[in-house]
Amino acid sequence: MAVRSCLRVTLLAACLAAGxxxxxxPTRAGxxxxxxxxxxxxxxxxxxxxxxxxxxxxxxxxxxATWWATVRERxxxxxxxxxxxxSERDLRYDVLDxxxxxxxxxxxxxxxxxxxxxxxxxxxxxxxPGPGDFPWRWPQLTMQTALAYDWIAGAGLLNEEEDRRAxxxxxxxxxxxxxxxxxxxxxxxNPYWNLVNFRLRNDAGLGVTALALGDFDDPxxxxxxxxxAYAQADLFGESGWVVDHYLSQMVTADGVYxxxxxxxxxSFRMLIPYLxxxxxxxxxxxxxxxxxxxxxxWLVKTMLxxxxxxxxxxxxxxxxxxxxxxxxxxxxxxxxxxxxMWAWQKEGRPVPAGDQVLAxxxxxPAMEASAAPPRWEPTQFxxxxxxxxLRSGWNDDATMMLLLAEHVPDRSSHEQPDQTSxxxxxxxxxxxxxxxxxxxxPDRRHYWIRSPYAHNLVIVDGQSSPExxxxxSEVKDPAYFDLTLAARGADIARVRMHYDKVDVDIRRTVLxxxxxxxIVVDDLHSDGExxxxxxxxxxxxxxxxxxxxxxxxxxxxxxDRGRNVSLDxxxxxPSVQLTSATGPTNYVPRETFxxxxxxxxxxxxxxxxxxxxxxxxxxxxxxxxxxxxxxxGEAFALFDGERLDVLLLRSADTGDPATNSAAASAQSxxxxxxxxxxxxxxxxxxxxxxxxxxRDHGVTRVIAGIAVGNVRMGKDTLISTGAxxxxxxxxxx
Numbered sequence: 066m067a068v069r070s071c072l073r074v075t076l077l078a079a080c081l082a083a084g085x086x087x088x089x090x091p092t093r094a095g096x097x098x099x100x101x102x103x104x105x106x107x108x109x110x111x112x113x114x115x116x117x118x119x120x121x122x123x124x125x126x127x128x129x130a131t132w133w134a135t136v137r138e139r140x141x142x143x144x145x146x147x148x149x150x151x152s153e154r155d156l157r158y159d160v161l162d163x164x165x166x167x168x169x170x171x172x173x174x175x176x177x178x179x180x181x182x183x184x185x186x187x188x189x190x191x192x193x194p195g196p197g198d199f200p201w202r203w204p205q206l207t208m209q210t211a212l213a214y215d216w217i218a219g220a221g222l223l224n225e226e227e228d229r230r231a232x233x234x235x236x237x238x239x240x241x242x243x244x245x246x247x248x249x250x251x252x253x254x255n256p257y258w259n260l261v262n263f264r265l266r267n268d269a270g271l272g273v274t275a276l277a278l279g280d281f282d283d284p285x286x287x288x289x290x291x292x293x294a295y296a297q298a299d300l301f302g303e304s305g306w307v308v309d310h311y312l313s314q315m316v317t318a319d320g321v322y323x324x325x326x327x328x329x330x331x332s333f334r335m336l337i338p339y340l341x342x343x344x345x346x347x348x349x350x351x352x353x354x355x356x357x358x359x360x361x362x363w364l365v366k367t368m369l370x371x372x373x374x375x376x377x378x379x380x381x382x383x384x385x386x387x388x389x390x391x392x393x394x395x396x397x398x399x400x401x402x403x404x405x406m407w408a409w410q411k412e413g414r415p416v417p418a419g420d421q422v423l424a425x426x427x428x429x430p431a432m433e434a435s436a437a438p439p440r441w442e443p444t445q446f447x448x449x450x451x452x453x454x455l456r457s458g459w460n461d462d463a464t465m466m467l468l469l470a471e472h473v474p475d476r477s478s479h480e481q482p483d484q485t486s487x488x489x490x491x492x493x494x495x496x497x498x499x500x501x502x503x504x505x506x507p508d509r510r511h512y513w514i515r516s517p518y519a520h521n522l523v524i525v526d527g528q529s530s531p532e533x534x535x536x537x538s539e540v541k542d543p544a545y546f547d548l549t550l551a552a553r554g555a556d557i558a559r560v561r562m563h564y565d566k567v568d569v570d571i572r573r574t575v576l577x578x579x580x581x582x583x584i585v586v587d588d589l590h591s592d593g594e595x596x597x598x599x600x601x602x603x604x605x606x607x608x609x610x611x612x613x614x615x616x617x618x619x620x621x622x623x624x625d626r627g628r629n630v631s632l633d634x635x636x637x638x639p640s641v642q643l644t645s646a647t648g649p650t651n652y653v654p655r656e657t658f659x660x661x662x663x664x665x666x667x668x669x670x671x672x673x674x675x676x677x678x679x680x681x682x683x684x685x686x687x688x689x690x691x692x693x694x695x696x697x698g699e700a701f702a703l704f705d706g707e708r709l710d711v712l713l714l715r716s717a718d719t720g721d722p723a724t725n726s727a728a729a730s731a732q733s734x735x736x737x738x739x740x741x742x743x744x745x746x747x748x749x750x751x752x753x754x755x756x757x758x759x760r761d762h763g764v765t766r767v768i769a770g771i772a773v774g775n776v777r778m779g780k781d782t783l784i785s786t787g788a789x790x791x792x793x794x795x796x797x798x
Contacts, residue, residue, distance in 0.1 A: 107219030110212060110277050110342050111426055114219065120425065121169050127430055128414050132421035133169070140166040144178050148185045154192040156182050157206035158419070164213035165422045167220065179213055180222045183231045186210070200245060200258035204270025205335060207238040211277035212338075232278055236286045239278070242271045243292050246299065250307050261477040262328045264311055265300070269335035272296035276346045297343070301351065308537050312336075312356055317473060320359025321450020324479040325378030326367070326387040327502075329360060334417045337393050341427070352397040362401060364388050365408040366445045367454055369490045370463040371625065372411040376488070376499045376652035377469065379479040384412035386654055393427040406436035444551040444577070446558070449473065451484075453549060453558040457580040464491040464680055466583055468575055470560040472543035474536055484531045484544035484562050485573050486520035489583070489632070491680035493624030496632040497521055498602050498660060501652030510649040519648060523587055523674070524598040525567045532566065541565065552793035554579065554767030555757055569595060576757055576769065578710055586755065587674040588717045597672045599641070599665040601634065606647050606659040613643060618663055621683050629683035634663065635690045637675040637701050641665035673717050675699065693742040700742030700749075711749060713740045713756040747779040758783070769793040 106114060124133035143159035160182045167176035182189075193199060214231050217223060223231060245258040246267055258267065275293035282288040298304040300312045308314055315332065316322050322329035340351050351357055367375055374380045374387035381387050389412060391405035398405065409415075410433070416424045443456035443463070451471035457464045468487045471480075479502075489497035499521075503514030513519055517531060524530070531542035548559035556577035563570050574586040589597055603609065609622035617635040624630050636643070644666070647659040665674070677690055688705035695713070703710040715738055741750045749758070752774030759767040768776065768783055771791045776784035784794065 108215045109219070110215045110273065110346060111338065112345075117168055123428065123430060124169060124425060127433075129425050129428055129430065132416065132425050135421050136162050136425070137166055137170075140175055144174055148182060148189050151189055152192050153186060153189040154202070154206065156186060156189050157210050160186075160213040161209040161422055164216040165425075168216055176217060176220060176222050179217050180227075183210070183214055183217060183223075183234070184227055186234055187237075200263050201266065203238070204242055204267045207235070207242060208270040208273045208335065208338065210238065211235050211274040215277045232281050233283065233286065235274060236278060236281055236283060236289070239271060239274045239289075239292055240286050242267050242274075243287065243295065246271065246295070247306065259306070261315060261324060261479075262332045265315060265332040266335045268296045268299050268311065269332075269339040272300075272339045273342050276342050296339075297349075301354065312354075314476065314537060316356040316360055317447070317450040318355050318359070319447045319449045320356065320361070320363035321447050321452055322360060322363070323378075323450075323473070323475040324477045325380040325502075326364060326374040327379045327381045328477075328479060329364065330387055330390060330417055333360070333390060334420055334423075337390060337427070338423060352394065358398070361391060361394055361398070361405065363447065363450070363452075365391070365404055365439060366441070366447075367452060367467060368408060368411075369495070370456075370459075370461055370465055371490070371493055372408075372413065375467050376501045377467065377483065378477075378481050379502045380499075380652070381502065381654050382652050383415075383654070385415035385418065388412055389415035389417055392429070392432075393424065395432050396427070396429045402432055403435045403437040404439035404441075406432050407438055410436050442551055444556045444580075446546065446549040446551070448546050448549065451544065451546070453546060453560075453575075455556045455558060455575065455577040455580075455583070457577075462492050464581065465489070466497075466575065466577065468558050468560060468573075470544040470546045470562075472540055472545050474538050474540050475533070476535060476537050478535055480533050480535060481515050481520070482517045482531045482533045482542070483520045483522070484542055485560050485571060486522045487575070487585075488521065489678060489680070491632075492630045492682060493626055493628070494622055494630035494680075495604060496620065496622070496630065496680055497678070498604060498650070499652065500602060500648065500650040500660060503649070503651045505651045505655055505657050506649055511651075514649055514651060518600070519602065521601050523571060523589065524600060525564050525569050525589075526596050527598070528567060530564045530566045531562065548574075548771065548791060550769075550791065550793060552769070552795065554759065554795045555769035555793050556580065557769065557771065557791070557793075559771075567595065568592070574755065574771070576712075576755070578757060579759055579767065582677065582679040584712060584757070585674070585676040585678065586714065587672075587676070589672045589674075590717075591670055594668065594670055595672075597667050597669075597674075599636075599667075599674050599676070600662060601678075602648070602660060602662040603632070604660055605650070606661050609661060611645055611661050611663070613645065615643075617677075618643065618645070619687070620661070620663075631681055631683045631687075633677070633679040633681070633687050635677040635679075636665050637677060637690065637692060638673060638699060639667050639669075641667050641674075671717070673699075673714075675701065675712075675714065677701075677703065679703075693744055695740060695742040697738060698740035700740065700744070702744045707762045709745060709760045711742075711744055711756075711758045711760075713742060713749065713751050713753065715740050715754050749776075749778045751776045752789075754789075765796055767793065767795055 123129045140162040160179050163175045163179035250259050271292050275289040278289035303309040344350050373382040391409040395402040395405045438459040443458050445454045453468040455466045466489050469483050488499050500514045500519045503511040534541045544560050544562035547561050550557040559574040561572050569591040572588045576584045603620045604622045612619045619633050621629050621631040644664050650660045651657050688703050691702045693700035698715040701712045753770045754772040756770040772789040774789050
């Protein structure tokens with residue numbers, strides 16, 4: 066009873082802190098958790114008897130009818146299986162389909178077969194695979210068996226003795242989960258049981274099963290009350306295990322799932338049923354929990370313009386492997402529901418593999434008509450999770466960059482050393498890629514994909530840096546955003562990191578000019594000489610072409626509509642040695658191919674890379690880039706028809722680029738450090754660390770800058786500030 070008392074205290078604190086109802090929690094050590102009204106009348110875990118007619122109506126048309134056809138087909142196949150000759154694994158999948166099919170059709174064949182499995186699962190061919198599959202799949206199989214029991218018992222197909230037997234068999238399965246969760250982190254028989262997505266799945270499976278078992282209590286097997294309390298405390302409070310608040314170990318407060326979008330789906334396809342069950346049975350609404358609520362928004366806000374997920378860490382591109390759950394939760398978020406349904410439709414209305422029954426239960430057909438592109442700003446920053454999404458809009462042809470600045474501890478081996486890296490998507494084409502997960506390669510190419518060499522960042526001295534720690538508490542080479550700014554005329558994001566192994570500071574600044582193209586400025590600082598390799602990974606070698614130039618290259622590849630899209634890459638500074646190569650790629654399950662990547666090498670103590678990344682259709686003329694004579698720094702002009710963009714950068718050789726301390730000191734003492742250049746016959750002068758000016762037909766439209774004091778162009782003073790500011794000014798509209 067001491068365990069239950071401890072769980073009660075920590076859960077109470079967690080719920081009060083989050084503003085949740087705690088009326089359903091035990092009030093004294095040993096007191097039973099509150100039972101829902103009408104628990105004696107099953108089903109009750111995910112829906113009640115009164116909801117069955119609506120489920121039957123739901124499967125008559127639309128996408129739910131397609132899901133139902135799949136469920137019924139599987140149920141039909143299950144009818145002929147002999148329990149004693151069939152794997153327990155298969156039967157625990159079948160029993161969910163059979164029980165649901167019985168509720169929908171009233172066909173006794175389905176109900177009686179489900180009953181047979183529930184009462185004889187211990188006589189099936191027992192399933193105990195290797196350490197990877199069992200602790201991952203077992204909680205799902207147990208949860209499905211418990212839900213099937215809830216439905217079959219509610220249909221009155223079990224007498225009292227059969228009900229006791231069915232619950233005891235389910236409790237045996239639940240005890241395996243409970244014992245595994247409470248064991249040491251390093252379990253040699255099942256080394257992944259207690260880690261990352263495995264743990265979330267086991268908590269959710271145990272929680273749903275315990276709620277379905279209700280007041281089950283056996284001196285040898287255990288108590289459903291205790292199991293339910295443990296799962297709740299482990300996810301949202303303190304269970305007494307190695308770390309507390311396990312959901313917060315895996316999801317940052319702003320919603321970033323640390324293992325990538327595919328494992329967000331993997332975990333939440335179990336957690337969502339648990340959240341619904343907790344709300345229905347216990348009256349605790351964890352859909353309001355910040356990590357939960359924000360995660361669903363994160364999946365939409367980081368979605369690529371074609372509806373796929375970014376291939377960061379383990380993020381398989383097809384939505385069926387990385388998302389496909391927004392229709393499950395849209396009803397819980399009325400304000401976000403139009404955007405969630407829009408995103409799900411854009412993905413192609415996928416369902417996580419095999420989860421058609423749950424999809425039918427949670428799907429609300431009436432919400433389809435409300436689908437609309439998000440109303441929130443297309444550019445989004447997740448500063449705790451380390452994601453900056455620079456996006457032009459929500460249309461299919463939108464341009465998007467995802468810039469990474471991860472810095473929170475992550476125990477998962479799916480975390481990759483990609484701090485400061487980016488990916489780029491435009492006009493329906495994945496132009497600068499993250500090569501993916503890599504597991505479909507049987508050799509060392511798998512490890513290359515998961516190394517810094519496979520990411521769009523700067524490698525120092527050819528060493529494997531940055532690094533990751535795979536720890537609950539330690540972080541190696543953490544990266545942080547120290548500047549984020551969103552505006553229609555230009556978005557700015559700046560990330561800082563220290564390469565610990567080689568003692569080099571990097572500051573990467575990205576400016577999304579006119580929300581059309583990107584300027585990437587990398588300032589590297591060290592006390593010693595180094596070799597710097599600036600990398601960009603492009604697309605499929607067998608579909609694209611790379612045209613090299615002395616100052617860069619143009620990469621061209623067809624998009625999914627068959628139209629060629631180009632990415633112009635200019636290395637405006639420094640003088641670099643360009644080389645290209647091919648590397649392995651695996652961001653689509655069971656699909657591997659070689660991609661092209663480009664490397665720009667320079668040597669020195671400090672280095673500044675200024676790189677222009679300009680996406681366009683191949684049929685559109687490329688802009689012209691010119692380096693301008695300048696004093697006090699560097700200047701560049703980009704000519705694009707009647708538009709002229711100018712970039713001024715103050716010299717970075719007077720202080721650590723990670724802090725720009727010398728520049729800050731000079732400005733604080735009133736000593737302007739001017740950058741001057743001449744463009745199109747006019748002098749431009751700026752007291753700024755970085756200045757971007759965009760003109761259209763001779764009219765200044767956008768001014769954006771970092772630490773801007775005064776700006777003059779020709780005889781016109783464009784900006785005059787009393788103190789340095791970082792801002793975007795939009796004029797002439």
